[in-house]
Amino acid sequence: MGDTSSTGGTNIEGESPQVEPxxxxxxxxxxxxxxxxRTLGLSGGLAxxxxxxxxxxxxxxxxxxxxxAGPAAAASFAIGALVALLVALPTSELATAMPKSGGGYYxxxxxxGTLAGTVVGLSLWFGLxxxxxFYLVGFGYYAVDTLAELGVTVxxxxxxxxxxxxxxxxxxxxxxxxxxxAKLQNGIVALLLSILVxxxxxxxxxxxxxxxxxxxxxxxxxxxxxxxxxxxxLVFTSYLGFAQVATVAGEMKNPGxxxxxAMVGSVVIVGVLYVVTVFVATSAFGSEQxxxxxxxxxxxxxxxxxxxxxxxxxxxxxxxxxMSSANASVLSTSRAIYAVSKDALLPRRASHINLRYxxxxxxLGMAGGPILLLVATGRVELLAEVASFLHxxxxxxxxxxxxxxxxxxxxxxxxxxxxxxxxxVPILGALASFALIGFMQRTSQFIGIGIMIATAGWHAYYxxxxxxxxxx
Numbered sequence: 517m518g519d520t521s522s523t524g525g526t527n528i529e530g531e532s533p534q535v536e537p538x539x540x541x542x543x544x545x546x547x548x549x550x551x552x553x554r555t556l557g558l559s560g561g562l563a564x565x566x567x568x569x570x571x572x573x574x575x576x577x578x579x580x581x582x583x584x585a586g587p588a589a590a591a592s593f594a595i596g597a598l599v600a601l602l603v604a605l606p607t608s609e610l611a612t613a614m615p616k617s618g619g620g621y622y623x624x625x626x627x628x629g630t631l632a633g634t635v636v637g638l639s640l641w642f643g644l645x646x647x648x649x650f651y652l653v654g655f656g657y658y659a660v661d662t663l664a665e666l667g668v669t670v671x672x673x674x675x676x677x678x679x680x681x682x683x684x685x686x687x688x689x690x691x692x693x694x695x696x697x698a699k700l701q702n703g704i705v706a707l708l709l710s711i712l713v714x715x716x717x718x719x720x721x722x723x724x725x726x727x728x729x730x731x732x733x734x735x736x737x738x739x740x741x742x743x744x745x746x747x748x749x750l751v752f753t754s755y756l757g758f759a760q761v762a763t764v765a766g767e768m769k770n771p772g773x774x775x776x777x778a779m780v781g782s783v784v785i786v787g788v789l790y791v792v793t794v795f796v797a798t799s800a801f802g803s804e805q806x807x808x809x810x811x812x813x814x815x816x817x818x819x820x821x822x823x824x825x826x827x828x829x830x831x832x833x834x835x836x837x838x839m840s841s842a843n844a845s846v847l848s849t850s851r852a853i854y855a856v857s858k859d860a861l862l863p864r865r866a867s868h869i870n871l872r873y874x875x876x877x878x879x880l881g882m883a884g885g886p887i888l889l890l891v892a893t894g895r896v897e898l899l900a901e902v903a904s905f906l907h908x909x910x911x912x913x914x915x916x917x918x919x920x921x922x923x924x925x926x927x928x929x930x931x932x933x934x935x936x937x938x939x940x941v942p943i944l945g946a947l948a949s950f951a952l953i954g955f956m957q958r959t960s961q962f963i964g965i966g967i968m969i970a971t972a973g974w975h976a977y978y979x980x981x982x983x984x985x986x987x988x
Contacts (some may be wrong), residue, residue, distance in 0.1 A: 565782025568844040573754025575834035576654040583807020586739040597787030600755040602945035619762035627917030628982035634975035637856035643906030644849040649890035650899035655838035687884030706745035723799030749955040772932025849883035905964030910948035916940040932941035
């Protein structure tokens with residue numbers, strides 16, 4: 517095991533982890549070169565969690581998921597929510613013990629050491645980049661559909677250019693300050709939830725026959741049980757938002773109370789919305805027809821229930837949702853790079869803070885560039901699954917890190933929240949996360965494993981002498 521509180525070592529450029537000069541106060545997280553203000557409350561945390569999750573899950577996936585699993589796609593979303601909850605509780609405990617920007621990466625590097633930290637920290641960067649590209653491509657489809665609803669037909673050739681344009685825009689927005697990005701986020705999420713509650717309320721009443729004609733339900737699982745699990749692995753990207761809340765822990769007021777509430781609350785709210793959405797969508801059309809509608813199937817569902825107004829509400833909601841997911845992910849990607857670079861696993865330059873805006877502008881550039889490259893591929897399902905793969909590895913390891921830290925119980929470990937049902941919850945969380953990876957397409961698994969091998973290689977080359985285990 518070695519000394520559990522040793523720090524130090526240097527990377528290939530002679531830089532060692534910047535551990536000491538971080539002061540956590542009720543107002544801010546203060547370091548030598550910057551101050552991350554604690555401006556986010558419980559509503560801000562919920563908005564980041566819900567805003568990141570609600571986007572693609574509701575607006576891009578129902579058509580794709582129904583084509584794979586039929587009405588049983590609702591069960592796929594429920595399985596995803598269960599896995600997310602099993603991980604949200606251990607993450608909340610670790611986050612209240614270490615309320616640092618960097619989230620899952622930070623807990624794993626402190627609980628399991630530098631190699632696991634490097635692989636997860638860099639994989640998280642790539643995972644978020646894949647997820648953001650997926651959200652932006654979804655945004656492109658909705659932007660083209662919005663124009664079509666307004667009578668301007670531009671065709672699918674414009675999907676990728678629009679996605680690229682807005683991806684660049686979000687990167688610039690995040691450079692000008694977290695508060696700007698958070699204000700946009702809160703407004704978008706409030707509007708989005710109102711649209712969805714009205715639409716799902718009416719659609720749900722219609723689907724069960726209380727309004728209009730009852731629809732004849734098709735067989736719940738027309739393709740059997742295996743597609744339910746493979747679809748759960750595909751749609752798991754929908755739940756990546758809850759852990760984003762932990763990546764801004766250093767900017768959150770009263771993290772001991774607000775972090776667990778924001779994480780668990782956002783998973784529960786979003787999980788219920790997803791299950792109802794799939795029920796409403798498969799009640800409107802058979803799963804075969806939904807899958808033909810593809811990425812923007814929900815627009816046709818809106819049209820089915822509420823005519824042109826319904827279609828426009830969904831198009832507008834889809835635009836907002838994919839924007840909010842992309843925006844929240846760009847913010848989290850830059851924070852992940854910032855944390856890894858502070859620990860000397862990437863060159864120190866990556867964690868430089870823009871003195872004018874107080875944001876990590878180099879890290880934001882390192883997030884924005886690769887995102888635009890991946891957007892250009894336009895491969896929606898592949899982008900979603902690779903993002904899920906890399907996040908599920910991290911979620912499984914977060915659960916393992918909690919078990920490791922609890923076993924060592926170092927002096928500094930004093931969480932404000934402890935997981936109920938320990939050790940069963942983190943053990944189940946780890947097993948469920950790793951098991952879900954097994955149901956993905958082979959291509960996604962190969963790309964995910966390739967990225968992990970590359971990050972392990974980077975650790976061996978660049979930072980093998982850096983020690984992080986047990987260091988706050």
